[in-house]
Amino acid sequence: MSIRIDFSRTRRHTPWPWLVALALAGWAAWLGLQYRDTQAELLRVRGESARVAAAQARRAQAAHPEPIRVAPERVRAINAAIGQLNVPWLDLTEALEAVRPEGITLLAMQPDATHSTLLIVAEADRAEMLADYAQALAARPPFRRYTPVKQNQVTALGKPRLQLSFELEWAS
Structure with missing residues (x-):
């Protein structure tokens, strides 16, 4: 009986290294496809974002139009009208009535807010x-001084009367 000993290695063909290589190649191919799809989705999202931003900019421009240019003389006229509306009527009329004696009739009051005067x-x-009466008004706040403007003699109901126009300056 003889035993045969073979010191050379026998070659077996095992398929597992090839299977691992094939699996790695498939996985790499799948990763490449995923990368391509992700890049395409990123480009689509960026394009949509740009369209949305452009639409928002158009809406913002439509909501906030260019400021209206107004001529300087019109601005001055508007400011003068607003100044006339801001006359301190309550203070002025209270002061006028507080010192008005019997026998004096107020016929007109014309404010000039730009100069803080009342005719x-x-x-x-x-x-x-x-x-x-004019001196008493000038001594009472909010008035500071008076300036006579015009004096007329008129006849009312067959009786001669005197009309006096004067300006009162008020403290602003």
Whole structure:
């Protein structure tokens, strides 16, 4: 009986290294396809984002149009009108009525807000009454001083009366 010993290695063909290589190649191919799909999706999202941003910009521009240019003289006229509306009527009328004696009739009040003056036209029987009234107003806040403008003699109901126009300056 003889035993035969073979020291050379026998070659067996095992398929597992090839299967591992094939699996790795398939996995790499799948990763490549996923990368391509992700890049395509990224490009689509960026394009959509740009379209949305452009639409928002158009809506914002439509919502906020260019400011209207107004001529300087029109701005001055608007500011003057607003100034006339901001006349402190309550203070002025309270001061006018507080010192008005019997026998004096207020015919007109015309404010000038730009100069803080009030033109008063008053009527009375005597000039001294009108002068005293104007001086009393100038001494009472919110007024500071008065300036006589015009004096007329008028006839009302067959009776001669005196009209005095004067400006009162008020403290702003």
